[in-house]
Amino acid sequence: xxxxxxxxxxxxxxxxxxxxxxxxxxxxxxxxxxxxxxxxxxxxxxxxxxxxxxxxxxxxxxxxxxxxxxxxxxxxxxxxxxxxxxxxxxxxxxxxxxxxxxxxxxxxxxxxxxxxxxxxxxxxxxxxxxxxxxxxxxxxxxxxxxxxxxxxxxxxxxxxxxxxxxxxxxxxxxxxxxxxxxxxxxxxxxxxxxxxxxxxxxxxxxxxxxxxxxxxxxxxxxxxxxxxxxxxxxxxxxxx
Amino acid sequence: xxxxxxxxxxxxxxxxxxxxxxxxxxxxxxxxxxxxxxxxxxxxxxxxxxxxxxxxxxxxxxxxxxxxxxxxxxxxxxxxxxxxxxxxxxxxxxxxxxxxxxxxxxxxxxxxxxxxxxxxxxxxxxxxxxxxxxxxxxxxxxxxxxxxxxxxxxxxxxxxxxxxxxxxxxxxxxxxxxxxxxxxxxxxxxxxxxxxxxxxxxxxxxxxxxxxxxxxxxxxxxxxxxxxxx
Numbered sequence: 001x002x003x004x005x006x007x008x009x010x011x012x013x014x015x016x017x018x019x020x021x022x023x024x025x026x027x028x029x030x031x032x033x034x035x036x037x038x039x040x041x042x043x044x045x046x047x048x049x050x051x052x053x054x055x056x057x058x059x060x061x062x063x064x065x066x067x068x069x070x071x072x073x074x075x076x077x078x079x080x081x082x083x084x085x086x087x088x089x090x091x092x093x094x095x096x097x098x099x100x101x102x103x104x105x106x107x108x109x110x111x112x113x114x115x116x117x118x119x120x121x122x123x124x125x126x127x128x129x130x131x132x133x134x135x136x137x138x139x140x141x142x143x144x145x146x147x148x149x150x151x152x153x154x155x156x157x158x159x160x161x162x163x164x165x166x167x168x169x170x171x172x173x174x175x176x177x178x179x180x181x182x183x184x185x186x187x188x189x190x191x192x193x194x195x196x197x198x199x200x201x202x203x204x205x206x207x208x209x210x211x212x213x214x215x216x217x218x219x220x221x222x223x224x225x226x227x228x229x230x231x232x233x234x235x236x237x238x239x240x
Numbered sequence: 241x242x243x244x245x246x247x248x249x250x251x252x253x254x255x256x257x258x259x260x261x262x263x264x265x266x267x268x269x270x271x272x273x274x275x276x277x278x279x280x281x282x283x284x285x286x287x288x289x290x291x292x293x294x295x296x297x298x299x300x301x302x303x304x305x306x307x308x309x310x311x312x313x314x315x316x317x318x319x320x321x322x323x324x325x326x327x328x329x330x331x332x333x334x335x336x337x338x339x340x341x342x343x344x345x346x347x348x349x350x351x352x353x354x355x356x357x358x359x360x361x362x363x364x365x366x367x368x369x370x371x372x373x374x375x376x377x378x379x380x381x382x383x384x385x386x387x388x389x390x391x392x393x394x395x396x397x398x399x400x401x402x403x404x405x406x407x408x409x410x411x412x413x414x415x416x417x418x419x420x421x422x423x424x425x426x427x428x429x430x431x432x433x434x435x436x437x438x439x440x441x442x443x444x445x446x447x448x449x450x451x452x453x454x455x456x457x458x459x460x461x462x463x464x465x466x467x468x469x470x
Contacts, residue, residue: 058335062469076469082337090328094260096267108256109336111249151332 009072011036011159011190012057017066019052019214026052028214030066034192034207039185041201041222042194043233044211050194051089053211054163057192058086070159082110085157087165087177091148095137099128099147102136103154110155122150126176142170149177153184160184162193166200178204198230210237253338257346258353264323265354271319272354275312279362282308287369297370302434305366306426309359310393314415316354317397320347321405330405330468340465348398348460355390372437381436388449389429395453396421399460402467425452 012034019027027049034040044050055061057068059075073080086092093102100119107115123129126146136144145168152160160181166174181204184191195201202208202222210218210233218237226233265272286304290296324330333343363382367374400417404410425448432445 055331058331060331060334060469078337078339081335084335086332086335088328088331090331092328092332094264094329095326096264097260101263105256105260106332106336109253109333109338111337 009036010034010069011038011071012192013067013069013072014053014057015067015069017053017056017063017068019049019056019061020064026214027056027063030211030214030216032209032216032219034190036071036190037185037188039181039191039204039206040193041205041208042192042211043198043201043208044194046196047213048211049214050211051163052214054088054161054192054194058084058161082155083158085152085155085160086163087148087152087161088163089167091144092151093136093144093147096135098133098135099123099139100132102147103150106151106154112155118154122154125180126150127172141168142173145169145173146176149173149180153180158189160189160191162191162195164195165193166195166197198233202227202230208233210234212237250339250342253342254346254349257333257338257343258349261320261347261350262353265350271316272358275315275355275358276361278315279308279312279358280365282311283362283365283369297372298434298438300434301366301370301372301437302430302432304370305363305433306389306430308362308366309355309390310419310422310426312358312362313355313390313393313397314418316351316358317394317401317418318411318414320351320398320401322401322410325405334468340468341461343468344398344402344460344464347401348394351398352391352394355394356386359386359390375439378436378439381442382433385429385432385436385442385446385449388446388453389425389433391453392425392429392449392456393418393422395456395460396425399456399464399467402464425449428452 010033012032014030014032017027017030018025030053042050042053052061056063057070057075059081068075070080071083094105097105100116100123103119103122104115107118112118120129120132123132126149128143128146128150131139131143136147139147165177169177181191185204193201193204205222208218208220208222208226209216218233283304321330324333334340366372397414397418400414404413404417407413428445428448432442432449435441435443435445
């Protein structure tokens with residue numbers, strides 16, 4: 001478990017979280033404290049429980065036992081959700097709405113003072129300003145992915161949850177996402193990223209947590225050894 | 241006394257969702273076209289199957305109208321939350337700061353507007369096909385009955401649309417769950433509508449509908465967060 005510095009409030013405090021689907025424990029006694037400004041790589045094989053954990057943190061699911069506090073508040077409180085940005089498996093965009101309509105909608109949902117203006121700025125940032133009035137369903141896959149990135153970062157979240165963010169992105173979308181993540185890191189935002197792509201994750205991460213069969217088997221700072229030998233973590237702490 | 245800021249925020253959130261749903265529906269017209277076509281077709285077919293006298297029409301008018309509206313409503317209500325599954329939009333909505341109750345009320349209001357539009361569009365066909373004599377003084381009472389009955393359909397249907405959103409057989413489950421729950425409201429709506437067509441006073445049914453609407457709206461708003469966040 002990452003040590004909690006006494007004078008810092010945790011960005012994320014996960015206490016003894018269990019999650020059952022019927023009788024099956026998808027998460028078992030998960031405990032984690034993540035300091036503000038950390039970039040946490042949440043690693044694990046398929047079925048380890050990474051997505052389940054992220055969904056609970058995002059407030060999409062309730063733990064069967066335990067609690068999750070984000071900056072000291074419950075994950076389901078409206079003010080907490082205001083501060084969280086999510087980029088999941090789905091792009092979370094409406095096909096029948098245009099790019100500007102999609103981002104303006106989410107700007108309104110997040111209570112931004114001038115949603116349309118912010119949407120325009122974000123479309124510029126992700127390179128979709130020229131097609132702002134195009135319907136999302138008419139976009140190429142890469143364009144849809146960049147629009148999804150724009151949606152996740154639109155309200156300048158303090159805590160960002162990324163579930164397999166680089167999977168199936170094209171080169172341009174990867175570049176946009178990497179630069180926005182880098183920007184957030186420099187601004188001291190907290191990022192939790194679940195991924196199979198070890199190299200990309202470890203290059204960005206300041207800390208790692210390895211999940212195996214619903215349990216945290218290792219947490220700690222990212223080391224040079226992890227970068228030099230990306231398989232080391234799984235060989236040392238994972239299943240044989 | 242609730243904080244006015246909280247109320248204003250709630251209303252803004254409701255309006256955002258209602259506007260989004262109506263905007264999407266006007267752009268695609270999927271549910272609207274299907275339910276209008278269904279309503280008009282059913283009214284036409286029943287007119288073809290029977291050749292009712294004016295007395296017979298007065299007897300079954302309420303039942304025919306509300307059966308038509310109820311089955312047409314399934315085409316709208318089934319899709320209410322299911323449309324959010326595409327691209328994982330429902331997750332994005334639940335994760336956003338909007339309250340589950342605002343999400344529910346916003347969607348219910350959009351469904352209500354769509355259903356009312358379908359009913360008002362098909363009502364003249366009913367009056368025409370079945371030679372119903374109609375006077376202007378019955379318009380407002382009819383609007384009241386339509387509004388109360390349609391809200392009953394909407395609130396139950398929208399809640400069960402949320403409840404069944406992640407089920408594989410939701411198109412089957414929503415009608416199976418909604419129709420039995422709707423029996424008291426439908427009986428009241430049928431009775432009141434039949435009275436209205438016959439030129440009789442509305443009766444107690446209006447109060448029953450109002451009570452049904454208030455109770456089930458309160459229940460739905462209270463339960464929807466538990467339904468949506470598993």
